[in-house]
Amino acid sequence: xxxxxxxxxxxxxxxxxxxxxxxxxxxxxxxxxxxxxxxxxxxxxxxxxxxxxxxxxxxxxxxxxxxxxxxxxxxxxxxxxxxxxxxxxxxxxxxxxxxxxxxxxxxxxxxxxxxxxxxxxxxxxxxxxxxxxxxxxxxxxxxxxxxxxxxxxxxxxxxxxxxxxxxxxxxxxxxxxxxxxxxxxxxxxxxxxxxxxxxxxxxxxxxxxxxxxxxxxxxxxxxxxxxxxxxxxxxxxxxxxxxxxxxxxxxxxxxxxxxxxxxxxxxxxxxxxxxxxxxxxxxxxxxxxxxxxxxxxxxxxxxxxxxxxxxxxxxxxxxxxxxxxxxxxxxxxxxxxxxxxxxxxxxxxxxxxxxxxxxxxxxxxxxxxxxxxxxxxxxxxxxxxxxxxxxx
Numbered sequence: 001x002x003x004x005x006x007x008x009x010x011x012x013x014x015x016x017x018x019x020x021x022x023x024x025x026x027x028x029x030x031x032x033x034x035x036x037x038x039x040x041x042x043x044x045x046x047x048x049x050x051x052x053x054x055x056x057x058x059x060x061x062x063x064x065x066x067x068x069x070x071x072x073x074x075x076x077x078x079x080x081x082x083x084x085x086x087x088x089x090x091x092x093x094x095x096x097x098x099x100x101x102x103x104x105x106x107x108x109x110x111x112x113x114x115x116x117x118x119x120x121x122x123x124x125x126x127x128x129x130x131x132x133x134x135x136x137x138x139x140x141x142x143x144x145x146x147x148x149x150x151x152x153x154x155x156x157x158x159x160x161x162x163x164x165x166x167x168x169x170x171x172x173x174x175x176x177x178x179x180x181x182x183x184x185x186x187x188x189x190x191x192x193x194x195x196x197x198x199x200x201x202x203x204x205x206x207x208x209x210x211x212x213x214x215x216x217x218x219x220x221x222x223x224x225x226x227x228x229x230x231x232x233x234x235x236x237x238x239x240x241x242x243x244x245x246x247x248x249x250x251x252x253x254x255x256x257x258x259x260x261x262x263x264x265x266x267x268x269x270x271x272x273x274x275x276x277x278x279x280x281x282x283x284x285x286x287x288x289x290x291x292x293x294x295x296x297x298x299x300x301x302x303x304x305x306x307x308x309x310x311x312x313x314x315x316x317x318x319x320x321x322x323x324x325x326x327x328x329x330x331x332x333x334x335x336x337x338x339x340x341x342x343x344x345x346x347x348x349x350x351x352x353x354x355x356x357x358x359x360x361x362x363x364x365x366x367x368x369x370x371x372x373x374x375x376x377x378x379x380x381x382x383x384x385x386x387x388x389x390x391x392x
Contacts, residue, residue, distance in 0.1 A: 241262070
């Protein structure tokens with residue numbers, strides 16, 4: 001019997017895990033995404049196309065400090081430390097923002113200083129067709145404490161990198177608040193490294209914008225470091241709100257908690273949450289948990305939720321993940337209505353109770369009031385739409 005041997009070409013295996021993704025500061029290395037890539041398949045890439053090339057004028061947004069301008073250091077050119085100490089672009093929009101931002105804004109909290117009032121940077125879009133690229137470095141030196149808030153309003157086409165460095169023993173809270181107009185496009189990559197016995201609280205809060213994609217990546221590098229990643233979104237008709245979250249436990253005895261909550265209403269409202277947690281081989285004694293929960297308020301809305309967990313050591317305290325998407329809890333509504341509360345008011349209370357958990361974790365009373373008011377406004381708009389549909 002004669003046998004023949006045919007050489008078979010090796011099968012291409014695409015990158016699946018977050019830790020394996022390539023990095024480059026050259027947009028050409030990535031090329032324009034097609035929507036088939038693992039990190040783009042839930043994103044309307046055609047809508048994001050303006051951010052695949054550096055901005056020609058880079059005048060799409062204006063920056064102003066509401067408070068804390070005394071903590072702004074000299075701008076950082078490419079190659080000027082600490083710019084690039086932590087940040088590595090992992091997709092084309094991050095590489096574009098790196099190349100397009102000739103200088104980076106540098107917010108620097110001095111060593112051992114406790115800053116009571118939040119440092120607030122307002123980022124205001126200058127027009128729907130205007131483009132901007134940015135790189136922002138937020139650095140908390142050893143044993144310092146501060147809160148930094150990035151507020152986005154107006155409309156623009158905005159590619160943004162935020163590089164966060166939390167030195168040993170520091171405590172830093174970073175809040176990015178998206179209240180764009182409906183035609184804004186915003187793609188942001190937040191990358192952080194947390195030192196020994198340091199703590200980072202990171203909030204992504206998205207209410208406005210046509211397409212908002214904010215992807216945080218946090219490395220708990222030092223022993224005893226802690227990372228708390230929280231998110232809140234409210235997607236309306238036609239809005240796409242997305243976050244791809246990566247938490248890397250690298251040091252020993254690290255603690256991580258990820259909780260994102262979202263509400264959706266209206267035809268075509270779409271939220272995407274992808275959560276990746278990696279517990280590295282040296283991250284012994286780690287305690288980590290991630291969860292995403294979504295409340296769908298109307299027909300025609302869609303929430304995609306994908307949790308992933310990689311564990312490279314068996315010596316951990318605990319690790320887990322969870323995801324849930326659903327409509328109103330009928331039992332909760334019945335309980336409230338049985339006590340004389342009208343159905344519309346009962347629904348409002350259920351949504352507020354669901355989302356206010358994230359708001360309360362901020363610990364900034366003025367912002368908590370502002371966000372609760374924004375949620376109320378979203379609910380009122382939904383009620384008005386429902387009333388209009390009923391009239392027809």
